[in-house]
Amino acid sequence: MNFAKAEFIKSAANRAGLSDGSERELIFAGRSNVGKSSLINMLLGRNDFARTGKTPGKTVCVNYFSVDGISFVDLPGYGYAKTGFDERNHxxxxxxxxxRIKTHPRLGILIADIRREPTDLDRTMAGYFEGMGVPYIVAANKCDKLNKTELKQQTELYLKEYEGRAEKIIICSAYNGTGKDELRAEIEAFAQK
Ligand SMILES: Nc1nc2c(ncn2[C@@H]2O[C@H](COP(=O)(O)OP(=O)(O)OP(=O)(O)O)[C@@H](O)[C@H]2O)c(=O)[nH]1
Ligand SMILES: [Mg+2]
Structure with a gap:
């Protein structure tokens, strides 16, 4: 799979803008600010392809990218403290x-900040994947922020939460590239399904 063969497709702000699911989809989900867009950039070997940082929780859009025949879907982040009721509802x-869209095979990447404990919103998101029969990988990101002892402790926490439910738990860092090869290998396997 050629990860450099990537293009932005569209940004959907509402149901009518969503894709019809004619391509297989790799779905990036997670709390606001955990590094969803940064991980997409890491995987594609780009600097600022998927937009990162700056205004967390502001854009409630589903962003679509096409990567060598696979649709990478950057879902809007959840759990941003200042988000109001209407936005959460939206x-x-x-x-x-x-x-609800019936599509070709889907694979979820549930991204978390490894420094934080899994939240109820993460469990809700995992529940969406499980409820729709979409297998998912947990990417525990920002591991560069932890020392060895902390990393061991937090890894155990994530294993305890997701082992037996997620396909895999991958420790990663969009900053230093930890987990990049492992994630890419999973995506390549998915692309061949
Ligand atoms: N130290 C560190 N910082 C990271 C890492 N990944 C992302 N960040 C930083 O975390 C912030 C949020 O990253 P984004 O990629 O924008 O996060 P997001 O999940 O796409 O955020 P939303 O789109 O608002 O939901 C940015 O300041 C990034 O530079 C990482 O692996 N390590
Ligand atoms: Mg983002």
Whole structure:
């Protein structure tokens, strides 16, 4: 698979803008600010392809990229503290509509900040994947922020939460490239399914 063969397709702000699911989809989901867009950039070997940082929680859009025949879907982040009721409602409606679309095989990448414990919103997101029969990998990101002892402790926490439910738990860092090869290998295997 050629990860450099990537192009931005579109940004969907509502149900009508969602793709019809004619391509297989790799779905990036996670709390706001955990590094979803940064991980996409890491995987594609680009600097600022998927937009990162700056205004967390502001854009409630589903962003689509096409990568060598696979659709990379950057879902809007959840759990941003300042998000109001209407925005949360809009988020839930968009995500539910997204998951209702019948599509070619899907694989989820549930991204978390490894420094933080899994939250109820992460469990809800995992529940969307499980409820729709979409297998998912947990990418525990920002491991560069932890020392060895902390890393061991937090890894155990993530294993305890997701082992037996997620296909795999991958420790990664969009900053230093930890986990990049492992993630790419999983995506390549998915691309050949
Ligand atoms: N130290 C460190 N910082 C990271 C890593 N990945 C992302 N960041 C930083 O975390 C912030 C959020 O990254 P984004 O990629 O924008 O996160 P996101 O999940 O796409 O955020 P939303 O789109 O707002 O939901 C940025 O300041 C990134 O530079 C990582 O692996 N390590
Ligand atoms: Mg983002």
């Amino acid at each position: 988020w839930a409606q968009l995500i539910e509509a997204f998951f």
